[in-house]
Amino acid sequence: MKKELSVIEKGIIAIFVIALIASIVIYVVSFYSMEFASCPEDFGIFGDYAGGVIGTLTGLISIVFLYRTYRIQIEISRVQESQQQSSQFEITFFTLLSQQRSILLQISGELTNSYGKKKTYKGHTYIGMLRRDLEIRLSDLVYEERLISEDNKNDLKVKVNFLYYDLFQSHASQLGHYFRHLYHIMKFVDDSCELNKKKYIDLIQAQMNADELYLTAINGISNYGRKRMLPLLDKYSFLENLIIDDFEVSKLVAIFYPNTRTKTLKNNMKNIVFVGGVHGVGKSHFSKNIKKQIPAIELLSCSGVLHWVDSTQKEVDDVVANQDRLINNLRKIVDIDKPYLLDGHFCLTNADGKIESIPIETFKAIDPEFIVLLEEDIEVVCKRLCNRDRKTYDYDFLTQMALFEYNRAFEVAQELGVPIYVIRSSEFEQMLDPLRSFVHTFVV
Secondary structure: OOOOOHHHHHHHHHHHHHHHHHHHHHHHHHHHHHOOOOOOHHHHHHHHHHHHHHHHHHHHHHHHHHHHHHHHHHHHHHHHHHHHHHHHHHHHHHHHHHHHHHHHHEEEEEOOOOOOEEEEEEEHEEEEEEEEEHHHHHHHHHHHHOOOEEEHHHHHHHHHHHHHHHHHHHOOHHHHHHHHHHHHHHHHHHHOOOHHHHHHHHHHHHHHHHHHHHHHHHHHHHHOOOOOOHHHHHOOOOOOHHHHOOOOHHHHHHOOOOOOEEEOOOOOOEEEEEEEEOOOOOOHHHHHEEEEEOOOOOEEHHHHHHHHHOOOOOOEOOOHHHHHHHHHOOOOHHHOOEEEEEEEEEEEEEEEOEEEOOOOOHHHHHHOOOEEEEEOOOOHHHHHHHHHHOOOHHHHHHHHHHHHHHHHHHHHHHHHHOOOEEEEHHHHHHHHHHHHHHHHHOOO
């Protein structure tokens, strides 16, 4: 085993070498004025002196190397012990993982198929049928959209457990065994001394299909897994590969697993931060300043995505059709492996000159990680627009537009369950830390 000298060891050896040289120099200086010796006895005295000095220092250096050898042997023993423990851990881990797969293949139960007939299913098919049953039960959440928010987390616990209870109880002997064993594998990894625990947790979830992950997510939220299993699932981002196309359920998972990035069919990564505000509030200025500080982030504007040619044209003939075109164009442009800053609006002016809110479905499709709402004094906004567009804008209408934009931004943030930051364009530095954290997950 190659082991470099430590700083202390190098220092001791350097001191010994200096002491050796100093001893010889002192001896020579002391007898410099004397004639060169011609008597053999004089050389014998010099030899005794030199031998004493060199022998003593050599003995001390030998002690250093002896200590070094001892340290290397201790290190070798420690590495061997660590390797033995790691090997023993992996043997146990893969044995438990194999047992988990065996449990899956063996579990079975009777379920009603799509034709209304009861049939016994086994293994992956059985889990798939359970997921289908659970999805039907959770569809009740569609009628309680307002309930699905961080503020109603306690009520959500009760609601989810109520919807999941009958399913679990009907298959308790199968699901109980499956989830208990899954929990104990994760707990075994979490309690181990392994440095890269995430690697082994990822190996567990890599063996599971989408149906297993779906059931695991809801089981974790229910009373059966919330106290012990849910913290482990969220700690290791166990559900990061869970694909949910149901908005209400995906929002539910996001609330209870805040540290987990999950994928959806609409947007495989939450890779967009939406920057909103009225025309002239400084969205482009804000975005460019962010880009200078965080070069890895990509900039997009809704007007650019829509290919608006005339920036002075603020009215939209059909707001809904306009937003559908926006989403279709975004799907062609956005790379799910890159982070984006998308600036746009929460309200637009329609062909009749009235303020119309952007549909919530648009923001659900964009699926922003969080929202930044820019504000500015209306006098400043009015002046900017006049200078930029060479047109006169109504002060009262811009004031009303800003109010609509503000209220709609908070409605969207609450509906999506995402954070919202309200700042001025000039205060862009306040957003650097949240945006760096957002970008970090894509560039690491």
